[in-house]
Amino acid sequence: MRQTVKNLQIYRIREVANAGMGRDDVLKFWFGESDEVTPELIREAAIDSLRSGETFYAHNHGLPELREAIGAYTASLHPKTTGPEWAQRVVVTSGGVSGLMLACQTLLDAGDEVVAVTPVWPNLVAQPVIMGATVRTVSLRPGADGLWQLELQALLDAVTPTTKLLVLNAPNNPTGWTLTADEQQAILAHCRRTGTWILADEVYERLYFDAPCAPSFLDIAEPDDRLVVTHSFSKSFLMTGWRLGWLVLPPALVESVGKLVEFNTSCAPVFVQRGALAALAHQADITPRLVAHLRECRDVLTQALRVLPGVECGVPRGGMYAFFRIQGHTDSLITAKRLVTEAGLGLAPGVAFADEADGWLRWCFATRDLARLRQGVDRLAHWLGI
């Protein structure tokens, strides 16, 4: 087996989850998904497809009607992407993570240099390593308000002409950090100079509380910029388990990524894609309601955490996570495991997302039932002896 693969960290969130295995009484906030089932109209569209016998291979790029619907949806959020050619730049993938892996396979030879902004969902850093690339990280820093911030100049300094790819996830999992449009402009201009590709994981763009959509590189990029944007149906449409996402690509990459889809997963199931078509057709009903509810979840949770003595917790502008720390508890893996076994509270350890995030904890606040959040905070307070 490859040493590179052996060295890949096992998903540390699972390590915590395993500590609570077999216990039904744990309040689980460790994974990045809501406890709400996919809306019925989406499930029924998939059921209709199965009933009608759509059980065959589909086009590598995705159903043409789904690519068109995604193109129209993208244009509605990012007017610069208006026009029929944009649907041709969409490739449907088997989840956002598959899209990210396809981007790495398309762009990275072994030995290439990648820069990533951390803390971040560990998959984004692992994928380039799997392709044999070297990853250098630029750290966000916690500010006085408890929110993590980018030092833009440090990032620009880190990206040089030898940097093949810059990986960014904003709105960010786990910190909620979001790039401003001005920062995106500065980064894009810099990467044009260095010849660096940008891989922008924007799956949380709709889970944003200051506007209907977070700033996106698609608002500013030109068609031939070295930019790959990843999206997913998981977060905005409550479809985590469906494994469906998409890429927005420069025209020159579409054919090659289609080849790589063939060699990775062949295609996404048609009945899954039919569910996604229903999701997009009803997105005006689904996503704003979901985001309004998530805002309430965020407020309930962060307000309850911020009054606990010794707890430092910002109020994130995007995403579905509170990222916080507790004075005196500096080893997040130990803290998270203790919280599971001693308090019945399931959180993700910050160290899963970056070494510099050790001591922090991620709490996914996407839940149907606000009382679960309050109950969780009660358990934490009790465990802290408050």
Added chain:
Amino acid sequence: MRQTVKNLQIYRIREVANAGMGRDDVLKFWFGESDEVTPELIREAAIDSLRSGETFYAHNHGLPELREAIGAYTASLHPKTTGPEWAQRVVVTSGGVSGLMLACQTLLDAGDEVVAVTPVWPNLVAQPVIMGATVRTVSLRPGADGLWQLELQALLDAVTPTTKLLVLNAPNNPTGWTLTADEQQAILAHCRRTGTWILADEVYERLYFDAPCAPSFLDIAEPDDRLVVTHSFSKSFLMTGWRLGWLVLPPALVESVGKLVEFNTSCAPVFVQRGALAALAHQADITPRLVAHLRECRDVLTQALRVLPGVECGVPRGGMYAFFRIQGHTDSLITAKRLVTEAGLGLAPGVAFADEADGWLRWCFATRDLARLRQGVDRLAHWLGI
């Protein structure tokens, strides 16, 4: 973009399919799937799962009950794999192709050497190249009976201590070539000496006409042999569009492959896995009926082809393809495109599977309706002026 990826051949079967785009009158035998819809009981199991709200992330390794069912199924075919530890060696993947890619990611560093037996489904050769490996091929040769055969010693000579991985697909797509148990023994013994991993794509093991199951490396290997076996629900259960397969791994690889599942597709949808559980529960009804019908398809097609003057066509022992050539038609891509546009007959060009298979054509005989095969042969005969 990587030159390696640019150089990957676009799927040549699609190149032929594109030549027939927009024509409803083409008889399509070019893809490797039956025109039969997935059995209703499988679809209903997925529907029940969707209705009950199973729309969340699942374990990277697959549902425990599915891994157990696959373990039991494997033991029923390959008694040497009996025992509860075998289910722990099964990892569920998003299609057979994803399993193969995971195996390559697990085993291949850039610069590693791979040996593959060709002609073969092009994905098997492309995947190591994507990982930066170098692929050397050992060719099967057409025999007097029109069937392609392995020269075992040539293969053994090609696999040296510098060979990291040997890729084998038997029963073979496109030729129907099958390894004998003796050949598997010789290959395994040789690879033990050279320290070479064997990646055995055995997805066609049930589509075998001399016995209920083709010879498998799982019949002879020891638990710690360097062996990865890939399987799929696509062919034996008429589930091509579902994108579900599995790997059988040495114990030491299971954790690492689970990590790689996380970084590639996260997991397979639970409702898809429920369909697979139903498929396995009813496999005694589904697969033997399917194989009996495929045998009839094979006989109808090959008998009709073999009587055409100038046509050379063996009777394959496994798989779902007739692989044949026509005297005087040596460029298979041109021939396949002409057959689409001039005769309304959709076949796959041999060159898609290896340079040495140019001049050959692949005809997928998996069809509900035997009359379609006869009609296809009539079109071919008419086109040939017979």
